[in-house]
Amino acid sequence: MADSVAPLLDVQNLHTHFRTRAGVVKAVDGISFDVAPGASLGIVGESGSGKTVTSLSIMRLVEPPGFVAAGRILFRGQDMVGLSEREIRRIRGSQICLVFQDPMTALNPVYTVGAQVAEALLAHQDMDRATARERVIELFQLVGIAAPERRVDEYPHKLSGGMRQRVTIAMALANEPQLLILDEPTTALDVTIQAQILDLVRGLRQRVNTAVLLITHDIGVVTELCEQVVVMYGGRIMERGTVAQVTADPKHPYTMGLLASMPTRAIRGQRLAAIGGAVPNPLRMPPGCPFQPRCLQAMDVCGADPGLRDPGDGRRVACWLY
Amino acid sequence: MSDANPAGDVLLELCNLRTWYPAGRGVLGRNTEWVKAVDDVSFTIRRGETFGLVGESGCGKTTLGRSILRLERPQSGQVIFDGEDVLSLPPSRLKQVRRNMQAIFQDPYGSLDPRMKVRDLIAEGLVVQGEMRRDERDARVAELVDVVGLRREHLDRYPHEFSGGQRQRIGIARALALRPKFVLADEPVSALDLSVQSQVLNLLSDLQVEFGLTYLFIAHDLSVVEYISDRVGVMYLGRIVELASAEALYDDPRMPYTQALLSAIPGSEQATGRKRIILGGDVPSPLNPPSGCPFRTRCWLARDVCRDVVPPLREVKTDHFAACHFADEF
Numbered sequence: 232m233a234d235s236v237a238p239l240l241d242v243q244n245l246h247t248h249f250r251t252r253a254g255v256v257k258a259v260d261g262i263s264f265d266v267a268p269g270a271s272l273g274i275v276g277e278s279g280s281g282k283t284v285t286s287l288s289i290m291r292l293v294e295p296p297g298f299v300a301a302g303r304i305l306f307r308g309q310d311m312v313g314l315s316e317r318e319i320r321r322i323r324g325s326q327i328c329l330v331f332q333d334p335m336t337a338l339n340p341v342y343t344v345g346a347q348v349a350e351a352l353l354a355h356q357d358m359d360r361a362t363a364r365e366r367v368i369e370l371f372q373l374v375g376i377a378a379p380e381r382r383v384d385e386y387p388h389k390l391s392g393g394m395r396q397r398v399t400i401a402m403a404l405a406n407e408p409q410l411l412i413l414d415e416p417t418t419a420l421d422v423t424i425q426a427q428i429l430d431l432v433r434g435l436r437q438r439v440n441t442a443v444l445l446i447t448h449d450i451g452v453v454t455e456l457c458e459q460v461v462v463m464y465g466g467r468i469m470e471r472g473t474v475a476q477v478t479a480d481p482k483h484p485y486t487m488g489l490l491a492s493m494p495t496r497a498i499r500g501q502r503l504a505a506i507g508g509a510v511p512n513p514l515r516m517p518p519g520c521p522f523q524p525r526c527l528q529a530m531d532v533c534g535a536d537p538g539l540r541d542p543g544d545g546r547r548v549a550c551w552l553y
Numbered sequence: 554m555s556d557a558n559p560a561g562d563v564l565l566e567l568c569n570l571r572t573w574y575p576a577g578r579g580v581l582g583r584n585t586e587w588v589k590a591v592d593d594v595s596f597t598i599r600r601g602e603t604f605g606l607v608g609e610s611g612c613g614k615t616t617l618g619r620s621i622l623r624l625e626r627p628q629s630g631q632v633i634f635d636g637e638d639v640l641s642l643p644p645s646r647l648k649q650v651r652r653n654m655q656a657i658f659q660d661p662y663g664s665l666d667p668r669m670k671v672r673d674l675i676a677e678g679l680v681v682q683g684e685m686r687r688d689e690r691d692a693r694v695a696e697l698v699d700v701v702g703l704r705r706e707h708l709d710r711y712p713h714e715f716s717g718g719q720r721q722r723i724g725i726a727r728a729l730a731l732r733p734k735f736v737l738a739d740e741p742v743s744a745l746d747l748s749v750q751s752q753v754l755n756l757l758s759d760l761q762v763e764f765g766l767t768y769l770f771i772a773h774d775l776s777v778v779e780y781i782s783d784r785v786g787v788m789y790l791g792r793i794v795e796l797a798s799a800e801a802l803y804d805d806p807r808m809p810y811t812q813a814l815l816s817a818i819p820g821s822e823q824a825t826g827r828k829r830i831i832l833g834g835d836v837p838s839p840l841n842p843p844s845g846c847p848f849r850t851r852c853w854l855a856r857d858v859c860r861d862v863v864p865p866l867r868e869v870k871t872d873h874f875a876a877c878h879f880a881d882e883f
Contacts, residue, residue, distance in 0.1 A: 277746035377834075391835045421609035422775065423832045426817035430831050448746065451819030492751035494780030495824075496803060502758070503751035503780075509716045510746075 237308070238265035239409055239442050240289070245302035247281075247288045250295075256513045258284040258297070260466035260521075263539075266459075268409065271436065271443040273453030273474070276463035277489075279510050282446045285463070286414050289444075290329050291319045306410070325355040328403035332415035334395035337402070338387040344398045345371075345383025351405040370401040373438075375431055393424035400431065407439060414446040429455045450490070454478060462486050465511065465521025468539065472546025482548045485522045520549065528552065564735060564767050565598040565621070570630035572613075572620045576840055588839050590616040591627070592791035595866075598735075603761065603768040605782030605799065607775055607814070611836060613791040614771045618737045621769070622654055623647065634735065652682055655728040657721070659740035664724060665712040671698075671723055672708040678730045697726040700763070702756060718749035722756070729760065739771045754781060775818050779803050787811050790839055790847035793866055797873035807875035810848045846877070854879055 247259040259281040266272045276282040287293045289304055291311055304311040306327065311319065323329075331337050339347060348370060349363040358366070364383065371379035374397040387395055396416065403411055413432070417425035433456060436443060445456055453460050453474060460477050462470040462485065470483040481487045491504035508525040511517060517524055523533040532551045539547035570591055577586035590613045598604045608614045619625045621632050623639055632639040639650060655678075658664045665674055675694045679685050685693065698705060701722040712720055721741060728736055738757065742750040754777070760766060772778050778785055778799075785802045787795040787810065795808040806812045813830040815821065822829050832851045837843055843850050849859040858878050866876040 277748060393835060421773065421836075422817045423609060423813055424835070425819070426829060426831055429819070430829075449819060451821075454820045454823065489747055492747045494751070494754065494777050496779050496799075499780055499799070502755050505751035505755055506748035507752075509718060509749065 236267050238305075239268045239270075239307060240266040240444070241303075241305040242285075242289070243303040243305065245285065245288060245304060246300040247284050247293055247297060248300045249297045251514070254514045257300075257466050257516065258513065259288060260516075261302070262461075262463070262466075262468045264461050264468065264471060266410065266442050266444055269436075269440040269442050270459065271445065271457040272459045272461065273445040273447060273457035274461045274463060275447060275450055275453055275489075277448055277510065279465070279513060280463040281466040282463050283414055286329065286412050286444065286446050289412065290323055290327060292329075321355075324351060325406040326408050327410045327412065328406070328408040329412045329414060330396070330399050330403050330416050332418050334392065334399045334419075335387065337399045338395060340387055343384050343386055344390065344395075345385075348383075348398065348402045348405055351402045355406045366405070367401070370405060371398075373404070373435070374398075374401045375427070376401070391424075392420055393427060396420065396428055397431070400428075400435075404435065404439065404441070408441060410444060411441045412444045412446070415448070416445070417452060418447070418449070425452075432456060450478060450493070462489070465516055466513075467521055468547070468549060469522065470546065470548050471539070472544075476544060476546050482542045482546070482553065483522075483550050484526045484528050484552075488525075520551075562600045563597045564600040564635060565769075566631070566633040567597070567621070568595050568631040568633065570594045570617070570620060570632065571628040572616050572625050573628045586840060589791045589842065590839060591620055594630075594791075594793050596786060596793060596796055598767060598769060599783075600734075600767055601761075601765055602783040603770050603781055605778035605785040606769060606771045606788060607773065607778050607785060608788035609773065609814075609836060611839060612788040613839070614788050615739055617788070618656070618739050618769060618771050622651070622656060622737060648682070652678070652731040653734045654737070655731065655733040655735070656737040656739065657724050657728050657741045659744055662712070662717075662720065662744075665720060665727075667712055670709055670711060671703070674712070674723060675726045675730055678727065682731060693730065694726075697730060700729070700760070701726045702752075716749070717745050718752060721745065721753050725753075725756065725760070729764065732764065733766070735767045735769070737769045737771070740773070741770075742777060743772060743774060750777075757781070775815060787814065790836065790842050792847055792876065793874075794848065794876045795874065796866065797870075797875075801870070801873050805873075807869050807873065807880040808848075808877045809852050809854055811875075813851075 243263050245259055245262050249256040249258055274282045288299055299312050345367050348367045352363045352366055367383055368379045371382055376382050376397050417428050447453060457474055460474045461468055464485050469485045470477055477486060481490055488506040492506060494503060506525055511524060519534040519536050523529040530551060537549050537551045539549050540553045542548050542553040571593055572591040573587040573589050576588045594617060606614050616625055620627045627640060634650060637650060642650060672694055675697055676690050679690050695705060703722050742753050745753060770781055782799045785799050786793045789810050795811045803815060806815055813832050816827055816830045834851055837850055845861050846859040846864050849855040864876045864878045866874045869875050869880045
């Protein structure tokens with residue numbers, strides 16, 4: 232991660248916790264990463280890793296009983312954690328935008344898609360409705376919606392899943408945000424439609440200089456879209472580096488296990504290298520490394536937090552092996 | 554691998570299977586419109602093999618699986634299981650045949666009754682078939698929890714106390730209780746995290762060897778299907794458009810849809826060096842499918858003949874079938 236350019240987003244030691252009757256769940260437990268202007272970072276993890284809570288924390292969308300317990304989220308140098316609801320609304324939807332997995336959660340079924348995208352424009356920009364409509368048609372063109380003059384007057388239920396996701400991406404791009412957070416943007420879509428959407432986002436990144444933070448469980452999707460990757464497990468960062476480093480030569484035993492679990496033709500007829508056991512109960516996380524109960528290389532020292540270490544090639548690995 | 558299998562070793566044969574749903578009525582109350590969820594599907598599954606079925610949502614793969622088990626009522630065609638047509642069996646005989654045909658579903662949350670203990674969930678099929686004494690049943694259930702990698706102390710717990718992977722193990726134990734010959738596995742790992750998915754795939758492979766099972770493995774994840782299947786069928790708009798051994802299909806797809814599908818796997822461009830094909834548009838509505846070839850509206854090779862003539866699923870190489878007029882030209 233380049234030091235020369237001031238990061239657009241700089242997450243420092245973020246802790247997001249949830250108070251439950253059974254105790255405090257540390258969904259995000261001290262993570263740090265940054266995204267340079269125009270760069271792309273993928274956060275990969277399985278369910279319960281804390282990846283989605285991370286994106287919600289950045290957007291200040293964590294609701295009680297969840298709260299940011301510690302840490303700073305600097306966006307263009309300004310700490311998002313301390314901002315008032317009014318101030319955050321000026322940033323959310325204009326400078327940082329979020330695209331969710333299920334476009335129907337982001338679209339209101341009783342308004343036309345055109346009206347909803349126009350709403351996003353009118354909330355942050357001074358323009359009249361006719362101009363907004365023109366702009367929406369342009370945005371629909373940009374995201375590859377055919378016959379946009381007609382589509383703007385349609386209701387969400389009339390559109391296919393892929394088309395709806397294009398609408399939410401158009402909405403997210405309406406105010407030319409500096410940071411686009413994509414949370415499992417293609418998980419609900421079929422593979423040929425996923426390819427269309429990934430191709431769209433790649434093309435958009437070349438035309439508009441938006442930084443992308445991609446949250447996903449699918450490393451394959453990260454390789455399509457990102458230069459940098461963070462691997463999360465149990466609310467912590469296990470490994471952080473370039474996509475090429477991490478996928479070609481994973482260093483953390485969890486990353487290695489994850490990549491070895493992927494079924495590929497090269498290992499047809501052989502057993503998959505499954506990671507034994509299951510994700511620990513978030514209320515009873517082990518001390519030190521959260522992965523140690525499932526790790527084949529666990530040592531006595533793993534009961535203590537290894538911190539992020541440099542294995543010698545500039546990346547960061549949270550493991551005592553390095 | 555199955556290529557040494559003689560033709561006589563077919564366990565399941567589908568002949569011109571059609572499962573259509575009525576979708577509209579004309580003035581005389583007769584059905585005028587149909588959703589052709591499964592439309593003229595014929596193929597065989599050999600004893601002991603894993604037959605993978607892939608396709609995108611709405612292609613009819615789940616309906617096809619359910620039609621085989623007679624959980625849907627096909628319009629016409631035959632499902633010949635071990636020499637008997639499942640679709641024309643009387644109820645008493647169907648119950649006997651069904652013990653040999655079991656299913657594992659995607660959602661281990663939705664397919665297990667939350668009020669039943671694991672013990673009773675696994676034993677349910679045995680109770681329904683009703684030919685075992687209680688102590689025999691208990692012994693079978695205890696054996697099954699071992700086989701699927703659960704522990705005996707789990708028997709008196711309820712489904713909500715388990716993780717997704719463990720619940721899928723319960724579902725697998727349930728399916729195996731009657732010692733079936735054939736298991737329909739409909740998206741059995743798609744709700745699971747990668748690290749748990751690999752455990753369940755390994756388990757399914759072990760059980761296949763141990764009990765001589767034949768699988769129909771339905772999934773949208775192309776990598777999983779490639780890994781686990783001996784032969785693979787690709788569905789599009791209710792039809793099988795390509796069918797071959799996993800190697801042949803993934804190495805040398807002959808139907809343009811299959812080519813596009815495989816090229817769309819994330820990361821595949823780097824892995825295979827094959828150029829990505831981005832398809833335009835969406836899958837057409839099964840209510841109003843295109844004339845001729847169902848894929849022609851998105852196909853970059855479509856010509857006039859594709860609009861006029863439905864391409865039959867024909868053998869383009871030994872044991873490699875494709876439904877494309879131009880399958881020989883690639």
